[in-house]
Amino acid sequence: MMTQAASQDQSVIMRTEGVGKTFGRFVALKDITAEFRHGAITSIIGPNGAGKSTYFNLLSGAFAPSTGKVLFEGRDVTGLAQHKFAHLGIAKSFQITNVFPLLTTHENIRVSLQALVSRFDIFRPRTRLHELDDEAEALLERVGLAGHRHRLAGSLAHGEQRALEVGMALASHPRLLLLDEPTAGMSPEETRTMMDLIVRLAQERTVILVEHKMKLVMGISDRLLVLHHGELLAEGTPDDIRRNDTVKRVYLGQREH
């Protein structure tokens, strides 16, 4: 894998080559070629129905593209089963909060950590994997949930659940972290906490973010992709995007949320 990656442009962690997605006769996404730089925060933005989530799902392996290819570190991952993405080093959080509601927060993270170590061991006690307990504890602290280890995930506040989800995504030690609207439905304070967390996490890994609220990501993103009607409208630094007339027309012209 490394040698394959070495032959590619090292600065690119993920690439999509002409990917498109159709649902029946509906074209959700067409022909998107884009690169995501290693170590950067790249945000995918666009108005409602632009195809952001569809694109996110192609990047994270939730479903395969109808056309085109997805490459991760130079390796073709198009159509690879979802569960294999975590093992490659790609983790994601969902747009709609997705935790294990009837498990404790600690167990939520612990079971996510366990995915890399032990999946089909049916006879030894799980308490033997005690290094996972400590690691889970550390991750809980990392995402600001240290005091909630015995609480059931389903009983956490919305913002806490989202933070827990980020912790679960981090459990696979991802080199690439994909976040689908991580601040959806959050209060302003929760949003600020989450944004701070994302910036901190991005110091050690590549982050790709899907966001509806453009203002939110302008400050923290290194690069932006703007989608509109399932097509790539523009790409560049926040300044490039701010200056882009087409983007202004289709996106900034709308009322900000």
Add this chain to the structure above:
Amino acid sequence: MATDLAFEANRQPSPMLEWATRHRVALASLFLLVFPLVMPFKALAVMILIYGLYALGFNLLFGYLGLLSFGHSALFGAGAYLCGIAIVHFGWPWYLAIGLGLVAGMVVALVIGALAIRTRGIYFAMVTMALSQCVYYLFYQAVDLTGGENGLRGVNLKFVNIFGFQVDFLDPLSRYYIICSFVIAALWVLSRILASPFGAVIEAVRENEARARASGYDVMLVRLLTFVLSGAFCGLAGALLALHLSTVPIETMHYETSGLAVMMCLLGGMGTFFGPFIGAAVFLLLENLVSVWTSHWQLFVGLAFMVCVLFFPRGIWGTVMERMKA
């Protein structure tokens, strides 16, 4: 379920309960040792053991993984028939016959599972039921081997040889303890499975499939493996039934037997360790005690079931556990 979360917001377990949970198999074994002595008839105690084990195996899939199967009679029945056939037609020793029954449960589970795991909810229930009916007719038609409509007769086992000791299998109490030792072993294995890393994966898949997949678990494989494990317990229960009854009635494989597992699980408490066993005990006790004075025993079982579903949705054992945690 979400409404119950508030009550369980903080679940720091009490040391007593934790200790009891850790030694649950030992505690259950102690109970099972004295159990036949307090029962009105030993044969009923044996039936409770066997159906308890069957419901336990079913609960692994239903309560822990969250898949409602209506085809478990095929696993139970296959275990019973194969154990019986090995003894009646091939003269196998009893312990190998039990082993064959267990494997038969796993094989049937593998086949049904491989075809059904891609569906969910009511579709999964329907597919498993349809497939179990296929297995039913297969055994129904194979008259030479299975006795067809009359069931398989003559699974006679008079003595069992345990480490050189001849034990009278016709004596109700020794029969109980022999079958009990298998059930305790099964309880122990099940407890280990649930406490294992894979046990954590089973619950994670039940709680949130998409999240489990994103975390790196192959959900389909987890489901199939759990189905097969469930088949092992149900197959073993079936094999023990064949030995206990000395016959395998065709009804063992009927879909009503699948419904029985669902009912026992709900009665006792799905997703709890002992719930299905308690459910089986309550069901069989009601059936046996009430049928002594009225032939309409099903009316009373039905009433008990309705009371349970309406007022104790977590089942008998589930409610007890909840009270103890609070």
